[in-house]
Amino acid sequence: xxxxxxxxxxxxxxxxxxxxxxxxxxxxxxxxxxxxxxxxxxxxxxxxxxxxxxxxxxxxxxxxxxxxxxxxxxxxxxxxxxxxxxxxxxxxxxxxxxxxxxxxxxxxxxxxxxxxxxxxxxxxxxxxxxxxxxxxxxxxxxxxxxxxxxxxxxxxxxxxxxxxxxxxxxxxxxxxxxxxxxxxxxxxxxxxxxxxxxxxxxxxxxxxxxxxxxxxxxxxxxxxxxxxxxxxxxxxxxxxxxxxxxxxxxxxxxxxxxxxxxxxxxxxxxxxxxxxxxxxxxxxxxxxxxxxxxxxxxxxxxxxxxxxxxxxxxxxxxxxxxxxxxxxxxxxxxxxxxxxx
Amino acid sequence: xxxxxxxxxxxxxxxxxxxxxxxxxxxxxxxxxxxxxxxxxxxxxxxxxxxxxxxxxxxxxxxxxxxxxxxxxxxxxxxxxxxxxxxxxxxxxxxxxxxxxxxxxxxxxxxxxxxxxxxxxxxxxxxxxxxxxxxxxxxxxxxxxxxxxxxxxxxxxxxxxxxxxxxxxxxxxxxxxxxxxxxxxxxxxxxxxxxxxxxxxxxxxxxxxxxxxxxxxxxxxxxxxxxxxxxxxxxxxxxxxxxxxxxxxxxxxxxxxxxxxxxxxxxxxxxxxxxxxxxxxxxxxxxxxxxxxxxxxxxxxxxxxxxxxxxxxxxxxxxxxxxxxxxxxxxxxxxxxxxxx
DNA sequence: CTGAAAGCGCTTACAG
DNA sequence: CTGAAAGCGCTTACAG
Numbered sequence: 001x002x003x004x005x006x007x008x009x010x011x012x013x014x015x016x017x018x019x020x021x022x023x024x025x026x027x028x029x030x031x032x033x034x035x036x037x038x039x040x041x042x043x044x045x046x047x048x049x050x051x052x053x054x055x056x057x058x059x060x061x062x063x064x065x066x067x068x069x070x071x072x073x074x075x076x077x078x079x080x081x082x083x084x085x086x087x088x089x090x091x092x093x094x095x096x097x098x099x100x101x102x103x104x105x106x107x108x109x110x111x112x113x114x115x116x117x118x119x120x121x122x123x124x125x126x127x128x129x130x131x132x133x134x135x136x137x138x139x140x141x142x143x144x145x146x147x148x149x150x151x152x153x154x155x156x157x158x159x160x161x162x163x164x165x166x167x168x169x170x171x172x173x174x175x176x177x178x179x180x181x182x183x184x185x186x187x188x189x190x191x192x193x194x195x196x197x198x199x200x201x202x203x204x205x206x207x208x209x210x211x212x213x214x215x216x217x218x219x220x221x222x223x224x225x226x227x228x229x230x231x232x233x234x235x236x237x238x239x240x241x242x243x244x245x246x247x248x249x250x251x252x253x254x255x256x257x258x259x260x261x262x263x264x265x266x267x268x269x270x271x272x273x274x275x276x277x278x279x280x281x282x283x284x285x286x287x288x289x290x291x292x293x294x295x296x297x298x299x300x301x302x303x304x305x306x307x308x309x310x311x312x313x314x315x316x317x318x319x320x321x322x323x324x325x326x327x328x329x330x331x332x333x334x335x336x337x338x339x340x341x
Numbered sequence: 342x343x344x345x346x347x348x349x350x351x352x353x354x355x356x357x358x359x360x361x362x363x364x365x366x367x368x369x370x371x372x373x374x375x376x377x378x379x380x381x382x383x384x385x386x387x388x389x390x391x392x393x394x395x396x397x398x399x400x401x402x403x404x405x406x407x408x409x410x411x412x413x414x415x416x417x418x419x420x421x422x423x424x425x426x427x428x429x430x431x432x433x434x435x436x437x438x439x440x441x442x443x444x445x446x447x448x449x450x451x452x453x454x455x456x457x458x459x460x461x462x463x464x465x466x467x468x469x470x471x472x473x474x475x476x477x478x479x480x481x482x483x484x485x486x487x488x489x490x491x492x493x494x495x496x497x498x499x500x501x502x503x504x505x506x507x508x509x510x511x512x513x514x515x516x517x518x519x520x521x522x523x524x525x526x527x528x529x530x531x532x533x534x535x536x537x538x539x540x541x542x543x544x545x546x547x548x549x550x551x552x553x554x555x556x557x558x559x560x561x562x563x564x565x566x567x568x569x570x571x572x573x574x575x576x577x578x579x580x581x582x583x584x585x586x587x588x589x590x591x592x593x594x595x596x597x598x599x600x601x602x603x604x605x606x607x608x609x610x611x612x613x614x615x616x617x618x619x620x621x622x623x624x625x626x627x628x629x630x631x632x633x634x635x636x637x638x639x640x641x642x643x644x645x646x647x648x649x650x651x652x653x654x655x656x657x658x659x660x661x662x663x664x665x666x667x668x669x670x671x672x673x674x675x676x677x678x679x680x681x682x
Numbered sequence: 683c684t685g686a687a688a689g690c691g692c693t694t695a696c697a698g
Numbered sequence: 699c700t701g702a703a704a705g706c707g708c709t710t711a712c713a714g
Contacts, residue, residue: 012691023701028693038699053484053654055461058399058691058708064459066439074428075623080421087415087442091450096460098407098437101428109432118405119437120396143394227627256627263629282416286568286597288604288629313394353707364685369709379683399692399707684714693706698699 011052020045031056066096067309068121070108072128072152074101077253077281078225082127082149085302093310095122102129106152113138120144123309128152128194145312145319147305150196160312160321162305166196169294169327170203170250173276176292176329177246178211181338182274186219186237186244188230188254197225200250200278219244223254230257238265238273245338246274252284255291255334270336280330289333297325352393361386372397407437408650409462411449413469413493415442418594418622419566423468423490426643434651436463443470447493454479461485464650469493469535486653488646491537501653501662503646507537510635510668511544511591514617517633517670518587519552522679523615527560527578527585529571529595538566541591541619560585564595571598579606579614586679587615593625596632596675611677621671630674638666 013031017024022041029037030045031054037045048054067090073079083099090097098119102108106129113135116124123145130153131146139146148161155161177185187204190197201220208215221237223229230249234257237244249255255277262273269275269289277284277293284291304323312318354372358365363382370378371386372395378386389395408431414420424440431438439460443449447470454476457465464486471494472487480487489502496502518526528545531538542561549556562578564570571590575598578585590596596618603614610616610630618625618634625632645664653659 014691024692025694025701025703026699029700032693036699041699050484055484056692064456066460068437075422075425077418077421077624080418080425081416083440084416084421084442087440091441094452094456096409096439096441096456099424099428099440100432100437101425111435115405115435115437119407143391143396227623253627259629260627282568283418283624283627286594286601286624288600355707365708366685366687366710367683370684373709377683382683397708686713688709688711690709691706693704695704697702 010055012057016048016052016054020048064096066098066119066121068098068116068119068124070100070102070126070129072102072106074099077283078279079127081281082298082302085299086125086306089303089306106130117142123312125149125305125309143313145309147309149301149305152194155195158319160308160319162301162323163196164296164301164325165327166199167203169278170200171207172329173248173278173294174204174207176335177248177274177276178207180274180335182246183213184219184242184244186221186247188221188223188233188249190223190225190250197250204248225251225253227253227257230254231260234258234261238262238267248276250278252277252279252281252291252293256287259287269334274335276335292332292335293330295328295330300325351396357389357393357395361389405437407439407460407462409439409457409460409465411441411443411467411470413443413447415440418624419620420468422622422639423643426640427466427647430644430647447471458483464488464653466490466646466650467492484654486650488650490642490646493535496536499660501649501660503642503664504537505637505642505666506668507540508544510619511541512548513670514589514619514635515545515548517676518589518615518617519548521615521676523587524554525560525583525585527562527588529562529564529574529590531564531566531591538591545589566592566594568594568598571595572601575599575602579603579608589617591619593618593620593622593632593634597628600628610675615676617676633673633676634671636669636671641666
């Protein structure tokens with residue numbers, strides 16, 4: 001009974017064959033579920049394989065295809081919806097998705113890339129993350145394609161990226177509030193090193209501009225797409241001497257924070273304050289009141305990302321693509337004409 | 342320039358060596374980053390490897406260690422928090438987590454297990470899912486340990502599982518409402534084939550019982566842990582002739598649905614209705630008002646799951662463990678004494 | 683710095 | 699049904 005050698009080195013096919021008193025070929029057949037082995041022999045070999053905790057030491061490529069995904073804040077509503085969408089796209093192609101969470105700096109843990117290289121994935125997808133030039137080079141030298149979704153940091157020119165029409169989204173959100181008669185409109189912006197957030201701010205400014213309104217610095221507040229920022233900056237905005245009557249919270253999480261800020265100050269939404277979010281995550285529908293927000297087509301973005309990363313191997317010229325998918329405004333119950341205020 | 346043969350079969354080390362006019366050994370060294378190769382030769386070989394999109398066809402074990410996770414509703418707040426916790430535990434051990442979403446029946450897609458076996462993971466973790474006896478046997482015969490977190494379906498006796506103290510949680514939640522003076526307390530229960538949900542219901546009944554209150558069938562409503570169930574059953578409960586003054590929503594998502602139900606009927610929380618949730622997901626804190634709920638220690642459960650699945654290989658006797666981690670009630674702003682009603 | 687040779691762990695026709 | 703033999707794609711001492 002060689003069952004307890006959990007610590008010793010694993011047996012090889014050869015050793016198992018010797019103990020079973022058969023040839024290596026026969027053991028190989030059993031292992032691979034081939035026919036042409038008597039039931040009795042098969043059973044004996046199966047038992048031995050189990051006892052030894054047999055594991056193959058060399059394997060033929062192609063191994064099971066994998067895709068490596070690095071995601072900023074996987075546990076956030078945004079992260080989890082993107083990841084779920086990517087998983088679905090990968091699953092349809094029978095590709096396994098290896099998921100890793102990023103650090104607070106939107107970068108991977110120290111030796112992440114070593115681990116990725118050992119896995120030999122067919123491709124790598126980054127979500128709201130960045131990667132050092134060094135690491136990008138290592139991927140390139142192994143012919144492992146890289147795609148970024150909503151990249152953080154300064155974008156690398158030769159890495160394809162997928163985003164949404166953020167400028168447009170910011171414009172639509174702000175325009176909607178202007179159309180409702182609001183003239184003092186606050187905004188809570190995202191990290192300055194993400195193109196997605198600066199584009200939203202830019203859209204906000206453009207909308208104000210085209211309506212002949214000025215964008216006032218005191219109405220523009222920074223944050224990191226967290227709920228706590230929404231609460232804090234929301235309270236700050238609402239306590240301004242000449243407070244805004246509407247806030248463009250450039251993420252749904254901000255919007256929930258603003259909801260809480262309004263509640264804590266005894267204001268109702270949309271009666272006293274109109275709020276527009278961004279992303280249209282599931283939580284937007286569940287909020288009280290349901291949130292007017294900019295719909296970001298995460299499912300389509302994920303599908304594009306997987307599609308692109310799969311094709312990049314054969315069509316290197318795609319490396320310079322930059323895909324932006326359209327956003328649409330979804331009007332729900334958190335916005336109302338200003339006279340309601 | 343053999344760069345465009347994306348369709349042809351990949352080159353072997355041997356072929357690359359021939360073209361580079363060096364021996365196989367030298368190419369092997371370059372590939373593995375060994376020293377003892379001139380810069381010039383190395384560069385020439387690197388270039389060739391790139392051109393050919395060289396990929397290894399056989400690899401030495403141990404390959405990069407993987408853990409396979411199958412999760413019901415990965416995109417739900419519950420699923421994503423569990424998955425993120427498991428990822429963190431796996432990451433600390435430098436193990437890659439392959440994530441797959443389950444179907445609506447809490448089972449994997451048709452050939453999932455084939456894919457898992459090709460990946461040769463060190464272990465498999467199921468979250469709120471079930472697996473056929475056949476598939477379980479196939480895993481066992483390959484010595485791949487299996488652990489279930491909050492299992493669905495009838496539990497298999499020889500598969501270790503991790504859960505939380507659901508009966509206790511149900512009891513605590515109900516007890517809290519009773520202590521506030523409520524006597525008509527509704528409950529929205531989870532799928533009947535999950536032990537976790539029947540245990541919560543059982544705890545609810547026991548709490549009522551110990552307070553001398555009867556549990557009335559019309560106050561017990563079924564659901565599948567979705568927001569929509571909370572809304573629908575919440576409305577049904579609140580429109581009862583003798584409506585409950587408190588609802589134990591046995592998931593946080595239910596609770597948000599109940600919030601919306603109350604809102605749609607013009608009732609306020611906790612003034613007109615007290616609500617207790619279950620899980621203590623992040624959304625519980627973001628709700629308006631912040632939700633009183635039963636805290637489920639997801640991080641600890643995930644850590645236990647990963648820990649267990651790693652040890653099972655060496656200590657098969659652990660296969661019969663059943664671990665339940667303690668729950669605690671977190672009182673926030675959605676519950677109040679009945680006189681407030 | 684380079685490569686011939688031995689070796690590893692496996693698979694696969696094919697002869698018996 | 700079984701296994702000897704050839705082969706595959708790689709790695710690794712070691713001699714030059």
